[in-house]
Amino acid sequence: MLVTHFHRRTPLKFQSIYAYFEDVRRRLDNEVEFNVIECPEYSRGILTCSRNLRFALRYKNGINHVTGDVHYLMLGLPPDSSVLTIHDCVFMDNPSFLRRRILKTIWLDLPVRRAKYITAVSEATKLHVMQLTGCASTKIEVINTTVKDHFVPISKEFNLQRPVILQIGTAPNKNWLRIIESLRGISCHLLIVGEIGEAYRSALNSSGTEFSNRSNLSDSEMLQCYAESDMLLFPSLREGFGMPIVEANMVGRPVVTSNISSMPEVAGDAACLVDPYSTASIRRGVERVIESEGYRRQLVMAGFKNSKRFSPATVAMQYKCLYERIAAAKGARLS
Numbered sequence: 001m002l003v004t005h006f007h008r009r010t011p012l013k014f015q016s017i018y019a020y021f022e023d024v025r026r027r028l029d030n031e032v033e034f035n036v037i038e039c040p041e042y043s044r045g046i047l048t049c050s051r052n053l054r055f056a057l058r059y060k061n062g063i064n065h066v067t068g069d070v071h072y073l074m075l076g077l078p079p080d081s082s083v084l085t086i087h088d089c090v091f092m093d094n095p096s097f098l099r100r101r102i103l104k105t106i107w108l109d110l111p112v113r114r115a116k117y118i119t120a121v122s123e124a125t126k127l128h129v130m131q132l133t134g135c136a137s138t139k140i141e142v143i144n145t146t147v148k149d150h151f152v153p154i155s156k157e158f159n160l161q162r163p164v165i166l167q168i169g170t171a172p173n174k175n176w177l178r179i180i181e182s183l184r185g186i187s188c189h190l191l192i193v194g195e196i197g198e199a200y201r202s203a204l205n206s207s208g209t210e211f212s213n214r215s216n217l218s219d220s221e222m223l224q225c226y227a228e229s230d231m232l233l234f235p236s237l238r239e240g241f242g243m244p245i246v247e248a249n250m251v252g253r254p255v256v257t258s259n260i261s262s263m264p265e266v267a268g269d270a271a272c273l274v275d276p277y278s279t280a281s282i283r284r285g286v287e288r289v290i291e292s293e294g295y296r297r298q299l300v301m302a303g304f305k306n307s308k309r310f311s312p313a314t315v316a317m318q319y320k321c322l323y324e325r326i327a328a329a330k331g332a333r334l335s
Helices: 016-027 046-056 071-076 097-114 123-133 176-182 198-207 219-228 243-251 263-267 279-291 293-310 312-329
Strands: 002-007 033-038 063-066 082-086 117-120 140-142 164-168 189-193 210-214 231-234 255-258 272-274
Touching: 002 016, 016 033, 016 312, 046 071, 063 071, 063 312, 071 082, 071 097, 082 097, 082 312, 097 123, 117 123, 117 312, 123 140, 164 219, 176 198, 176 279, 189 219, 219 243, 231 243, 231 279, 243 255, 243 263, 243 293, 255 263, 255 279, 263 272, 272 279, 279 293, 293 312
Parallel strands: 002 033, 002 063, 063 082, 082 117, 117 140, 164 189, 164 231, 189 210, 231 255, 255 272
Antiparallel strands: none
């Protein structure tokens, strides 16, 4: 059974989708033959997208799987043997009405219509795709994202005097303005992972909160950020999945995250859920974690248990079953 994975062309610092499916391929190496195709161009306009599409047309034997972001490649692949993975629909938050219409048509409506199956990384993403496209529920399967094995428990005594609060991501949906406001006056150190612009830096300087910033991190450097932190603050406004929640669970750090979008689904009972639109709610969540040793211990223990739901072996078997269904429908011989 031949499966071709189509990947976006991505700068090295943004390899999460590739790494996710690389893990799937590694675990199915003896059962599925994989062909891995990376787009030659970044998706930065009609011309680059059309060149990527022409390139993808050379590779359409067996089962085709567009692994994320370059959804428009579906327009050139056989509908009866193609899978599309959708990680999120955050691109629909673009403020330009015309751009939203173009993205909806090229990145969602047409690719979703052509796919044999769609996989979504969370129930929240599945629901969002259904709302935006009218796609039938039966066409979309939820297969969660996996977490890399190098995230392991690392013990640390909680710093009650000045806890290190880890925040990952600096895009608008990460809710950084409310994060800054919610921490105003709390004795802490905010460790921010991601590139911060002048507006973000100015707001931080005005808040009086002590902070540091790191970006373009390797896997080991990312793990070190979790190791140095006392807790994760992740009150995002929208996520397709919410990987930092599970990573913090695996390392053994208490998590404060949103009670909307995919976050409650991913966190389960392993996080303090807050209203991300309320700075008071975010602040209460942070203060509860800081002030209650018993609550922190409860979240950490629940986190270790919760992270087991996202086993790479489980996810790989879900994809294998999906590929086999497509192959069987085409009358292909299974390996």
